[in-house]
Amino acid sequence: MNAIVFSPGDMVRARGREWIVLPSPSEELLNVRPLSGTDDDAQLIAPALETSPVSAASFAAPTSDRLDTQDGARLLADALRLSLRRGAGPFRSAAHLGVEPRAYQLVPLMMALKQSVARLLIADDVGIGKTIEAGMILREWLDRGIVDRFAVLCPPHLVDQWVSELGEKFDIDAVAVTAARARGLERGLPTSQSLFEAYPFTVVSLDYIKADSRRDDFARACPPFVIVDEAHACVGNERGKHQRYDLLERLAAEGERHLLLLTATPHSGDTVAYDRLLGLVHKDLQGGPDAGDSNARERYARRLAQHFVQRRRPDIQDGWDEQRAFAKHEAKEAPFTLTGDFAAFQDAVLDYCLSVTERAGSDQRHRRLAFWGTLALMRCVGSSPAAALSALRNRLGGMAEEEAIEPVVFDAEDGVLNDSDVEPATASEHGEEGAALRGLIDLAQTLCSRRDDDPKVRQLVAELRPLLKDGVKPVIFCRFIATAEALGETLRTIFPKHQIAVVTGTLAPDERRVRVDALEPHENRILVATDCLSEGINLQSLFDAVVHYDLSWNPTRHQQREGRVDRFGQRAKVVRSIMMYGDNSPIDGAVLNVILRKAEAIEKATGVSVPMPEDQESVTSALMQAVLLHRGGSARSQMAFDFGPGAELFERQWRDTAEGAKASRARYAQGALKPDEVLPEWRKMRALNGGPQEVSRFTERALKRVQAPLEASKGHSLLHTDFLPDIMRERLQQRGLKGTRRISFEDDPLPGITYVGRVHPIVAVLAETLAEGALDPAGADGKALGRAGVWRTRAVTQMTTLLVLRLRYKLVTSGRLNRLLLAEEATGLAFSGLGQDVALNAEGALSLLEAEASSNMDESARIRQIEAAHERLSAYRPAIEAFAHQRGEALSHDHLRLTEAAGGGATVKVTPVLPADIIGLYVLLPEVN
Known part of the structure; x- marks a missing residue:
């Protein structure tokens, strides 16, 4: 058989x-x-x-033994709708998203759906939401069954951030693969099995994977879907390629592998490096936009439009009418004047530095060490007496290698964040410096004991007082560890009612996150940090202001600092940034005039932020010359430096950078999807899955039903999880929710208030528990929702039978990949009188549940009505089946509309699984006047 x-x-x-x-x-x-x-x-x-x-x-139809009220009917319909996770619409991932995406963030997803193999370079500005854009594509591919394994490759400081984002926003549990964790993951695996085969969802540190043996293992077992974050860190530049790039070339060579490259760092005219990135995405983009004949250039333009998306913040705000997507940014400068002993100390160090450079002689290595070492020392002096003291002691202690000084002077990143926040050892080989250094160390120690008198600290406090009074929550970025730690101690004394945390490179990345997260319960909070936090941990949910206590010498770093706070998801209406500098400081003046002002002018002219030119010799010369001019140095001193063409060369490089940025905007211009192509799909997605209004309505009603109502507060609501039934409370505790939370159903609430959307744990737990209880009353916690009801209403003129349905569909994809998937949808049908034709369907039918009941009926009458309606169900079957087939055809068309395009995407056929499930049965009677 x-x-x-x-x-x-x-x-x-x-x-x-x-x-x-x-x-x-x-x-x-x-x-x-x-x-x-x-x-x-x-x-x-x-x-x-x-x-x-x-x-x-x-599936058993509802019967008269479990009647409920109109409120119960509303709850059941919404619970069913919000609990479904296998959406039938073309955006299958929508039901799993823990974030309310903006319309512009659907563009990369819609571009990917038009490709048989998804390959994109997403180069949106910092803070626009590249993680969300890539995550939606990944979630969609998983939910469509296209892939079942993936890896995210990223710099080490971003690993935990990605793991967290995937879990919170996309309901994906990934494991972190770093040098410290890999051995534990490999423990117990067969020698023939790679950890990338054992763990299907991984976030991998680029530093871990770049070793030859690990690259080979990863390339062999690489999943079919790869995301590369900070992709510019893998490309190298005109001087050569990286080991990381070799790996990406191997991964991209597999034509069936889905590949998303993410970068927000501008290429500043470095077309060689940028073309390498684009060449990984598609072979037609390898030669650049100007290569070949007119046909090749036209082919390049077409490919670029299909595989490349780059939006600046003004593009989003203006072109997509997304003024609410980002806070208003208010920037301010806060100059201060060094006076008294603090000014004298700066002058003494500067005189010392000039004497060191004069003694450097003609040997190129000695001159380079002298220039870099004195600039690094002056950076520390400009930062704080504490940083100066540490640097002077380090200098007295011994020589430093060029490799150790260089990143401190230039804020070098090599494409990834460098935790160079330690004060450098900058000693020269001249032994006669010892006495001078000890004298400067004594002065620095004296100033460290007088922190409250420091004009820089006083200016910071003056800036903070009005902000803190208004409830602003600032992040103060310092350049060096000693500065951050000393400043943290000082601020704790001055602002005792505020919780103040200090985060520096002395902490491991996971410890940094723990320290930041510990500030969340405190309404009054201040974070003091070095640039170890300028990438890697998003701060927009806890902070709304950035103070540049120390100037960065790399203009991109200022953007990165502000981008931690001023980014998608920031709930404050205004984000403030304050840039501090000494108006009588030679070193601050040099950096402002030589680097930051020029970068600002280029950004205003071109609309893009560009990094500093890479010629460090010319940068050094330009900075030293500016210091001398600010200082009023003697002709003898200036001649001793023999700057030659360095400063002039640096000026030319800035001009070339500006021209390159202008040219690149035209060179890589492309016509991605326009708002009128995307907005209709976004609105459909919200309507199918329930937007903020439906979520708010359901949550408030559900909590009231389980006797744990929301408590209204100013501008938000208070959720008391301790009052929930045991099953719900335990489920929420497993997901990290307990106690009282401040929540809002608006997708841009104020800071400190949690946005509750469709897949937030409280909504998911309420919907799943109530729906499960209605379908299986024996396992319900408390009184289960009934599935039938009768009431009178003025919304109908004759008896109306309303069915709440769960439709199941088979989704069959055909093309390169043939797959059979299951989808579900909650909907409704309404029949008038004793007729068998549909009077209202879908939203029209379900809207009858929202029309207020005018009166109830006695129980015996309600039972008779439901029993009669139950007998009519067989007569409704043909209409239900016809409606299910119509919905299948409409959904097939929706899928086709999004997937037909270049490269030949797969077609999708949506077929209903019959019979449909009748979840709720309700009879609405006209009110008798």
């Missing part, structure tokens, strides 16, 4: 209960989900091994 074959969407009975069949890994196994459960409850069953045979089952 042949075994019964079940397919996705079928209902079966096994082990004494009903299940829904999901796509299974093999013909011998059934992947099933409990009728009243979620995908997390799915199990694999081997029918041949079951003691009782697996049999077909049907």
Whole structure:
């Protein structure tokens, strides 16, 4: 006797209960989900091994033994809609998103859907939401069954950030693969198995993977979907390639591999490096926009439009009418004047530095060390007496290598963040410096004991007082560890009512995150940090202002600092940034005039931020010359430097950078999807899955039903999880939610208030628990929702039978990849009088539940009405089936509309699984006047 074959969407009975069949890994196994459960409850069953045979089952229609009110009917309909995670619409990932995406963030997803193999370079500005854009594509590919493994490659300081973002925003549990964690992951694995095969979802440190043996292992076992964050860190420049780039070339060579490259760093006219990135995305982009004949250039332009997306913040705000997506940025400068002993100390150090450079002689190495060493020392002096003291002691202690001084002077990154916040050792080989250094050390120690008198500290306090009074929560960025730690101690004394944390490179990346997160419960908070936090940990949920206590010598670093706070998801209406500098400081003056002002002018002229030119000799010469001019140095001193063409060369490089930026905007211009192509799809997605209004309505009603109502507060609501029924409270605790939380259903709430959207844990737990209880009352916690009801309303003129339906569909994809998927949808149908034709469908039918009941009826009358309606259900079946087929055709068309395009995307056929499940049965009677 042949075994019964079940397919996705079928209902079966096994082990004494009903299940829904999901796509299974093999013909011998059934992947099933409990009728009243979620995908997390799915199990694999081997029918041949079951003691009782697996049999077909049907869904029982509502009966009159479990009546409920109109409020119960509303709750059941919304709970069903919000608990479904296998959406039937073309954006299958929408039901899993823990973030409310903006319309412009759908552009990369829609571009990827038009490709048979997704390959994109996403180069949006800092803070626009590249992680969300890439995550939505990944989630969509997982939910469509296109891939079942992926890896994110990123700099080490971004690993934990990615793991967190994937879990919170996309419901994906990935493991971090770093040098420190890899051994533990490999423990217990067979020697022949790679950890990338054992763990399907990984976030991998680029530093870990770049070693030859690890690159080979990863390339061999690489998943079919790869995201590369900070992709510019893998390219190298005109002087050569990186080991990382070699790896990416190997990964890109596999034509079926989906590849997303993310970067926000401008290429500043370095077309060679940028073309390498684009060449990884598609071979037609390898030669650059100007290569070949007119046909090749036209082909390049077409490919670029298909595989490249780059938006600046003004593009989003103006072109997409997204003024609310980002806070208003108010920038301010806060100059201060060094006086008294603090000014004298600066002058003494500067005189010392000039004497050192004069003694450097003609030897190129000695001159370079002297220039760089004195600039590094002056940076420390300009930062704080504490940083100066540490640097002077380090200088007295011994020589420093060029490699150690260089990143301190130039804020060098090599494409990734460099934790060079330690004060450098900058000693020269001249032994006669010892006495002078000890004298400067004594002066620095004296000033360290007088921090409250420091004009720089006083200016900072003057700037902070009005901001803190208004509830602003600032991040203060310092250049050096000693400065940050000393400033933290000082601010704790001055602002004792504020919780103040200091985060520097002395902490491991995970410890930095813990220290930042510990500030969340404190309404009054201040964070003091070095540039170890200018990338890697998003701060927009806890802070709304940035203070540049120390100037960065790399203009890109200022953008990175502000980008931690001024980014998508910032809930404050205004983000402030304050740039501090000494107006009588030679070193601050030099940096302002030589670097920062020029970078600002270029950005205003071109609309893009550009990094500093890479010629460090010319940068050094230009800075030293500016210091001398500010200082009023003698002719003898200036001649001793023999600057030659360095400063003039640097000026030319800045001009070339500006021209390169202008040219690149035209060179890489492309016509990505326009708002009118995307906005309709975005609105459809919100309507199908429930937007903020539906979520708010359901959550408030559900909490009231379970006797844990929201408490209204100014501008938000208070959620008291301790009052919830046991099952709900335990589920929330497992997801990190307990106690009282301040929440809002608006997708841009004020700082400190949690946005509650469709897949927020409280909504998910309420919806799943109430829906499960209605379908399986025996397992409900408390009184379960009924599935039938009768009431009178002025919204109908004759008896109306309303059905709340759950439609299941098979999605069959055809093309390169043939797959069978299961989708679900909650909807409704309404029938007037005793007729068998549909009077209202979908939203029109469900809207009747929102029309207020005018009166109730006695129980016996309600039972009679429901029993009569139950008898009519068989007559409604043809109309239900016809509606299900119509929806399948409409959904097939929606999928086709998004996937047809260049490269030949797969087609999708959506077919209903019948019979449909009748979840709710309600009779609405006209009010008798």
